[in-house]
Amino acid sequence: MESWEEKYKKLKAEKIPPKRLEPEPLLRKALRGIKKGRAIDVGCGLGEDTHELSSNGWKIIGIDTSRKAVNLAKTLFPKKTKFEHASATQLPATNRSLDLVYDKECFVNLSSKDQKQYKNEIFRVLKPNGHYCIIFFEEPLVPKVQKVLRRMKKQKVWTRPNIEKFFGPKYTFKRTSSREAIVNKEKKVMTALLLEKL
Ligand SMILES: C[S@@+](CC[C@H](N)C(=O)[O-])C[C@H]1O[C@@H](n2cnc3c(N)ncnc32)[C@H](O)[C@@H]1O
Numbered sequence: 001m002e003s004w005e006e007k008y009k010k011l012k013a014e015k016i017p018p019k020r021l022e023p024e025p026l027l028r029k030a031l032r033g034i035k036k037g038r039a040i041d042v043g044c045g046l047g048e049d050t051h052e053l054s055s056n057g058w059k060i061i062g063i064d065t066s067r068k069a070v071n072l073a074k075t076l077f078p079k080k081t082k083f084e085h086a087s088a089t090q091l092p093a094t095n096r097s098l099d100l101v102y103d104k105e106c107f108v109n110l111s112s113k114d115q116k117q118y119k120n121e122i123f124r125v126l127k128p129n130g131h132y133c134i135i136f137f138e139e140p141l142v143p144k145v146q147k148v149l150r151r152m153k154k155q156k157v158w159t160r161p162n163i164e165k166f167f168g169p170k171y172t173f174k175r176t177s178s179r180e181a182i183v184n185k186e187k188k189v190m191t192a193l194l195l196e197k198l
Pocket of ligand 1: 004005042044046058063064065066069086087088089103104105106108110114169
C-alpha cells in the first residue's frame with residue numbers, strides 16, 4: 001500500500017486546489033465554548049486545520065510523520081502557523097502542557113500498537129480538564145456490517161462507542177457533532193468527539 005509520504009510526494013504546492021485546503025467544517029462546532037490555549041494538531045497533513053486554529057487564537061503546532069506533508073504545509077501557510085516533523089507516539093510537548101490535542105483522521109489510521117502509545121501520550125501532554133478532539137469517518141453501527149469491514153480492513157472498526165471504551169474512564173465525553181460526506185460516491189458520516197481529561 002502507498003505510504004503517506006509517497007502520496008504527498010505526488011503533490012505540488014501550487015497545484016493543490018483551494019477546496020482541498022479548506023478547514024474541516026465540524027471544527028468550530030466541535031470546539032465551541034472551549035477556552036483557547038496551547039494545542040497540537042496530530043497528523044496535520046497539509047495543515048489546513050492547524051492554520052484555521054492558529055488564525056483563531058490557538059497557540060498551535062501541526063505535526064506529521066511525513067516530511068513532505070510538513071514541507072508542503074510550511075509552503076502553503078504563513079510562517080506564523082507552526083509545523084514540525086514528529087510522531088503521535090512521541091508528542092513534542094512536556095507533561096500537562098496542552099489544552100487541546102486535535103486529531104482529524106490520524107488516530108484511526110494508526111496500528112493498534114501505535115494507538116495505545118498515542119493514547120498514553122495524549123494523557124501525558126494534556127492538562128487536567130484539557131481536551132482531545134477526534135474527528136473521523138465513523139463506521140456503521142450495524143454489527144454485521146462491522147464484522148465484514150473488520151475482516152476486509154484487518155483492523156479495528158472505529159465508532160463512537162468503541163472510541164469511548166478505548167479511552168476509558170479517564171475522560172468525560174462532552175460533545176458529538178457529525179456531518180454527512182460523500183466519499184467515492186459512498187455516503188459516510190464524519191464524526192467529531194470532544195473528550196475532556198478528568
Ligand atoms: C488521513 S491523513 C489526515 C491529514 C489531515 N489531518 C487532514 O484531515 O487532512 C492522516 C495523516 O496522519 C499522518 N500520520 C500517520 N502516522 C502518523 C504518526 N504516527 N504521527 C503523526 N502523523 C501521522 C499521515 O502522514 C497523514 O498526513
